[in-house]
Amino acid sequence: MNLINETKLFFKKFDHLDIPALIDLSTSIGWDYDRNEITTMMNSGKIYGHKNEEGKIVSSAAIIEYSSKLASIGMVIVRQDYRGMGLGRKATQKCLDSMLCSKTAMLIATEEGKPLYEKMGFKSIDTVHKFLCDHYEPLVKNSNLHRNIKPIGEEDIPQLIHLDTEAFGDNRKTFLINRLKQSKEAIVVKSPDGKNIGYGMSISGPIHLILGPIVALDSETASVIIDQLARNHHGKLRIDVPSGHEVFMSHLKKCGFLQVSQPPIMIKNGDHLPLRNNTLYGIAAQAFG
Incomplete structure (x- = not known):
């Protein structure tokens, strides 16, 4: 039985001064949100939750609203000692209440969180495939695609946003610009006539x-993007791949990636995600969809 007095908790929208306490909340349950990730989340959306009398953050939930069709919910965390009080539900509901009712809300659920979301009216429609890699083995040989890879420049942004909108199903310009600022490396693949045919980012x-x-017109282009971003990194890698890319996922396994889970994509206020063209090979992160 939880004996903590809920009347001594304070609900609020968090700001940048709360980032250290949000990092501590994340660490308390073994998640690895850092300052850069939370800053991108705040600059792109909103984070709500509860504080106790001592000012410690004990719950959170974030929402990132995209242009017209979709909003993504993530970072739903409740500190262990405060579970069983409905704090996660209240923070998530505040996210839902803050968005335009015409939008579909999506999230990628943990096993622990799935029953809560089902009670709130979310339903599972698909999954993503979480891959981790301790040591990357490059298999992609130099090709014409490698020669057509460039760092993303200001002039590439309009085409990049168009590519991403077709892949994701909604325009997420604000988030992409914030993600570019956060990225360790951001590259675009160009066709011989100078058109953008794919792009990718790596985030430390x-x-x-x-x-x-990772957005690409085909699996070969996606594999070359991964190779460019991963081949000089000495450390652990992660990518979350949407369903429907079996050839690409097979390539990842040959390069040293191991699929460790397949969490469900859940939505509310709709029967399906906005139309996508099957060119999204890697999501930005589970919180961003």
């Missing part, structure tokens, strides 16, 4: 180098 985290988002 406390444990893993995150590969994503």
